[in-house]
Amino acid sequence: MDWSSLPVLNVAVLIAASLMIGLSLVGVRPRFYIIKVILVSLGTSIVWEVLNFMHDISFLLPVVYIALIPILAVYLKLSWLQSTIAALLGVVYDLGFVELLQYNLFDLILSVSGIEEDGMIQLVLTLFVMLNNIFVSYIVYQNEPRLIQGDLFYLEKDEESQITAYRLHFVFSIVILVSINVFLYFSNVERDMFPPIYRVFVTFWSLFMCGLILFFLRAMIQHKMEQVQLYMDKQYQQDMLSFFAIIRSQRHDFNFHLNSIYGLITRQEYGACLDYIDEVVSTAQQVNELLPLKHPAISAMLNTQSGNAEGKGIKMHFRIMDDLKDMPCTVYDMNKVLGNLIQKAIEEVDEHIKEGRWVDVEITQEYGQISLKIANPTTLEEHQLGQMFTSGFSTKNTHEGIGLVGIEKIVTRYNGIIFPELTDRVLTMIVRIPLTQT
Known part of the structure; x- marks a missing residue:
């Protein structure tokens, strides 16, 4: 085991940062799940290092996030769609920001400079990446960036049409994220085969495309939310028109009620008058309470x-x-x-x-x-x-x-x-x- 790579700790920090980003982007507030995320990350990193010690499976680290989907769904009590998208977004961060941007460029600099990588350089690189992941986690913890509102995953059954529409958007998002991750994975696996200039091009082109696609997904979901909001506004408008119609009706009927009360008092039918007033007040009170x-x-x-x-x-x-x-x-x-x-x-x-x-x-x-x-x-x-x-x-x-x-x-x-x-x-x-x- 190469101790210069800080086993367990480095992987735990990486998984925690990736999960925090993924969860925050699907509307989960990190500050309410930070302890659970740390425990999941630490436990996963221990299991990972044990398996990796027995047989080199470092190239399969992205698969770990997929295995975490049921854990996120059960332990954090999230929906399966929400857990899946969060895990895939975590993989995008791992493969894109950590592997392709940091490790790839650092390795490229060493290669161009002709410096041989030893244990000390490996330790410095590991610490550098860990600090970056911790810093990113802190930024996410404080600012809570969001790509999708969390409550969209928990619509009521009487919102069946909205559920179907959003589910299609989420499934499409999953397909896009899987495609991004496959591209990033093979770009990382085959990066040593590329010449330096092409590696730089692939790195920044990949990050640009990832950002563009995520922006597209956000715009697509935002557009759907605006359509739903417009539909809800129309429903509220109907309710408000009905509510105001009741108020206008009460005002219109006021003279009739006043004449009826006057007639009952004139005939000295005080009991009937009191019953009539109680009925009028009871009818008006419900609306007046809401004014x-x-x-x-x-x-x-x-x-x-x-x-x-x-x-x-x-x-x-x-x-x-x-x-x-x-x-x-x-x-x-x-x-x-x-x-x-x-x-x-x-x-x-x-x-x-x-x-x-x-x-x-x-x-x-x-x-x-x-x-x-x-x-x-x-x-x-x-x-x-x-x-x-x-x-x-x-x-x-x-x-x-x-x-x-x-x-x-x-x-x-x-x-x-x-x-x-x-x-x-x-x-x-x-x-x-x-x-x-x-």
Whole structure:
């Protein structure tokens, strides 16, 4: 074993840097997985060095990343598509930035200079590459570059058309990344056969093409996201038009209600008058509770959910103590978080609760955080709470149960947390998102 190459440590740092870049580019925040990435990298490097000591398989190092795909999916709880793309992006970094750019050019300089590579030079090169990988890892940790939004891998089943469209884009991305890696791999394997000038040309041409293709993939996915956003905007517009129609209807009917109340009072039918006022106030109160919100799209979504609940015989109550004007997330993301949590609460009550059917929604601001609370009666047991954020968990027979995983991804992207509380057969889903993003 050549100790000048710093076995185990060098490979561990390389794998960790490659995984951090790959994971960050697919929307996984490195700071939440740094310990797991280090453990996976260290364990993988130990196994790799043992196998490499028994038989020289150094040329197969890129295959290690492919073997890590199931580990990333299970240990980091990522989707298989997300894990696959992250691993392939890690291979691009390894073969392109480390092997082709650093080792290749360093070897080329030594060859042109006529300097014979010895143990000390090998040690210096290894330390140089390790420090570069550590520096790159630090940059990724701090800036979290992103090629694909993580929540695109966790769309709901009712977004089937979007799932199909994005899945096709992801599969196409995998094909492109595999092609890039095959090209980079053979460029590295055969590089000693090329003359110096051609090696320099191949190095920078390969890196240029990799950057261009990654830019193309990002533009392609971004274009698809804009199409989806346009579709969602049209849906929000329909909800808002319906919401504003209700408000206009209430204002239009006000004179009729006033005349009816006046007539009942004139006839001294005070009991009937009180019942009539209660009915009018009850009808208007649901809409009035949503008026403090700054964003009409959120008010419209909540009104739509309230109508869905009413259609199922479920009473929905709102407690709006913050208008969400300072929320750090987009209206689209807030609607996705709130809408999905409310929808899940309605579905659970509709399926499992026969009496006392209600859903409470509370929006407040406390301790510098946006606080969302969605409560409903439940049949869940305490031991099931820990499984709620596991892909596949569901209390229904017709749902895949990945919704909470997707919601958690969105909340985490804004440095927030989501957790359940179970008290006296009432389940409360609590979301906290800090106003200040760091």
